[in-house]
Amino acid sequence: MANVEDRKNGSYRLTVILGYDDKGTPIRERKTVKAKNMKEAKKMLTVFEAEILTGKFFKAEDKMTLTAFYPQWIEKHAKDTLSPDTLQNYVSILNNRILPKYGHFKLEDIKTIHVVNFVNDLKKDGQRLDGKKGKLSASSILNCYKAFNNVLSCAHRWKLIKENPAIGAKPPNGKSKKSEVYSKEELSELLNLLDNKPLFWKTLIMMAVSTGAREGEIAALEWKHLNFEKGTIRIEQAISEIKGEGVKLKGTKTGKDRTVTVPDTLLTMLKTLERLRKEEKLKVGELLEWPDHFFIFANEFGKPIRPDSIGQWWRRFTTSNQFKHIRFHDLRHTSATLLINEGVHAKVISERLGHADISTTMNIYGHVLEEADKTAATHFESFFEKKA
Structure with a gap:
């Protein structure tokens, strides 16, 4: 049931009765509009009633800022x-x-x-x-x-506004410049430079390159995530440092857990590091800062390394050795790029990196895959030449 009330001076009050409460009192929805005459006001009433019946009517009762x-x-x-x-x-x-x-x-x-x-x-x-x-x-x-x-x-x-005004504003393109990565030759040089560094850091850098894990994910790795028999490591959490709250554990960026196979060389280093970490744990006893966790990359009191500390050490390392510097995060891109160039399927790479889906991998590494595809085409050229 709906009606229009002339409020004079071109104002009309539209009323739609939605029903009745338990006491029989009408439940009304009202709206005051400006119209040229009653005929136009009735048209507006029809629209108003339709909006209510379809759930599209918005009433801003609280003029919240x-x-x-x-x-x-x-x-x-x-x-x-x-x-x-x-x-x-x-x-x-x-x-x-x-x-x-x-x-x-x-x-x-x-x-x-x-x-x-x-x-x-x-x-x-x-x-x-x-x-x-x-x-x-x-x-x-x-x-x-x-x-x-x-x-x-x-x-x-929450129905505080009728529509989201940001939807109509075209968001900027957030693509950054192409990441720098290490070639196979540069990676070999990097590993040589790491030979005289502490086992802790050598293992951490090799973990980054071989798994493509993010800084926060590496910092959150625990010994329970390692399966030495299968040669795999489970990546299911990350560490984040929140201002005013300190270091916190959280899920991975995409909320997607993954199991990654690691090379035997890295497994050997991890076994040695585990033995050292266990000795440290026995020495500090009750002084452990995270008694419910046993992190791979932590100090002698069991406190996990902060993700930003990894990047800081990495910059000092490359600078002091006058080695080509790329962001620590670009070791993740290096891992993916090397695998692509070795012909590893994009789906496998996507799983190793923990992307939400393969389209993310294709978007980030599309240019590398395209170059690899061109290289693949040269193989057919050699086949055709032999045939000729």
Whole structure:
């Protein structure tokens, strides 16, 4: 049941009765509109009633601002759905970039053009917060967009806004420049340089190259994840350092556990390292800092290495040896690239790296696979020449 009430001066109140409560009182949904006459108002009533019946009607009872919504987003959504690293990143972006500009806006007043302008401004000079010269990278801009989109998407799901305005704003292309990797010759030189380094670091670097694991995943490896008989290691967790909270254990980036076969040389080194770690554990006894865990890469008190410490040591190592420096994370790309060039199937590589699906592998290493494919074509050329 629906009706229109003339409120004078071109205003009309639309009323739709949804039903009755247990006391017989009508449950109404109302909306005041501006119309030229009663005929136009009735047309608007028809649309209004249809929106209610199809569940598309939105009623903004609480004129909540973005700043007011922000703590609810953190407590009721972000903490449960985002990884600690991503949450920390998004919170920083919101506090430093989004809330100062749009915090006073009512959620329903944030339009697509505001998100478009936000992203466009990030592309200009002077947007870096670290004081360095130059523009923000494409990936940094994309992360800012993702943070804004995540908050607005949550508000939409909770029916605080009719639609997510960030959807209409085309996100920037977050592709970074092609990663540098080591060739087979450079990898051989790297292993020679590692010969005179502590077993701890030599094993860690070889683990990174042979498994393609991420820094946080390597730091979180425990001896229970190793199967010496099968020559495999299980990667099922990662370590993250959260500001103000310290080192925390979490799942892998994609939430996908994987078992990776490791070379015999690395297994031999791990057996030696395990013996040393067990001796250390016996010496410290009750002073162990993580008594419920036995990490492969930890100090003598069982505290796991911080992921950022790995990258810091790696830079010092390459610099002091005047060896070509690439990011520690690029050892992961080196692992994948070498396997591709050796003809290993992309699906196998995808599983080893722990990608969500093979399309991720294809997107990241498509250029390497294309080059490998061209090399494969030369084999057919040699076949044809023999036939001729």
